[in-house]
Amino acid sequence: MLTNPVETDMAILDKIRSNDLSGWEELYDKYACQMLTxxxxxxxxxxxxxxxxxxxxxxxxxxxxxxxxRSGLTVELCNYAFRFAASHLHKEGLSPDAATIADLPKLLQLIYANELSRKLIPESKPFR
Incomplete structure (x- = not known):
């Protein structure tokens, strides 16, 4: 039997909202690898x-x-993870070098450029 991924995601979020620890476990099991990537x-x-x-x-x-x-969990989590990583690296005084940014998929380059233009990630020392 196939399950609808959106329904599954909403069930996970409902568990988290109701303080059910299994929701966090399911979220981690399902999305941690994508977020880490x-x-x-x-x-x-x-x-x-x-x-x-x-x-x-x-x-x-x-x-x-x-x-x-409320929907689109995969996209929302990946976007959150990317922005959080950029912010965290900035707080640590680190930033990816130009080659790293150039190797990013175009969408991530745009998100990163948007963060730069909002001055959330000013120039800092490269770590590569």
Whole structure:
């Protein structure tokens, strides 16, 4: 029997909203790999990417973010992870070098450029 991914995602979010720990486990099992992949596009290093992913899942603002999602969980989570990684790296005084940015898919380049134009990620030292 095939399940509708949107219904499954909404069931996961409903569990999280009702403080059911299994919702968090299902969210992590289903999306952590995709989120880590997106994070590592900026962090380059897997260990740093894993640290950022842990920070995402342990921050209250992530739970608040999840409570606002009504559809499109995959896109929303990847977008959140990418922006969170960019912000976290900036706070640590790190930024990807030009080659790393050039290697990003066009959509991620646009998101990163948008973050730069909003001055959320001013120039900082490259870590590559």
């Amino acid at each position: 997106i994070i590592c596009k900026l962090s380059i290093e897997k260990k740093l990417g894993e640290e950022i992913l842990i920070k995402i899942f342990t921050e209250k603002k992530f739970e608040d973010f999840l409570s606002q999602i």
